[in-house]
Amino acid sequence: MSDWQERLRASGHRLTPQRELVLAAVETLGHATPDEVYAEVRTRSEAINLSTVYRTLELLNELGLIKHAHLTDRAPTYHAAGGHEHAHLVCRGCHKVISVGTGKFEAALKSLVDEQGFTPDYGHLSVFGQCADCAAGTGDSTNS
Structure with a gap:
């Protein structure tokens, strides 16, 4: 039995084909609404149906099997919790999402974190701005 199946059962939830399909879709898509x-x-x-997908995403997020971040001002984006912990840089021009290991954010925010005694949730962190391609005028900003 896989880790996600054990966590689901340990939390008192059944293993259903729908839950398996939703988790597989999140893992396949990377970052997905x-x-x-x-x-x-x-x-x-x-x-x-769509309501089952929403309920399943909420459950899988609560169990820590997936994570969500807000990469737009619309629906949250989900990604698998396995693999490397990361934050996101989101280009407002072309909407490219760049995953950045939390070590870089930890280093950048260390003094602020130490000063405030605060523990950030780096996996939920999204920083909006402009990617290098858009700044140079070579990005695809027609999506905005």
């Missing part, structure tokens, strides 16, 4: 997860899940099963 609920609508993108739903579209991916529907390629494998038409027996799941």
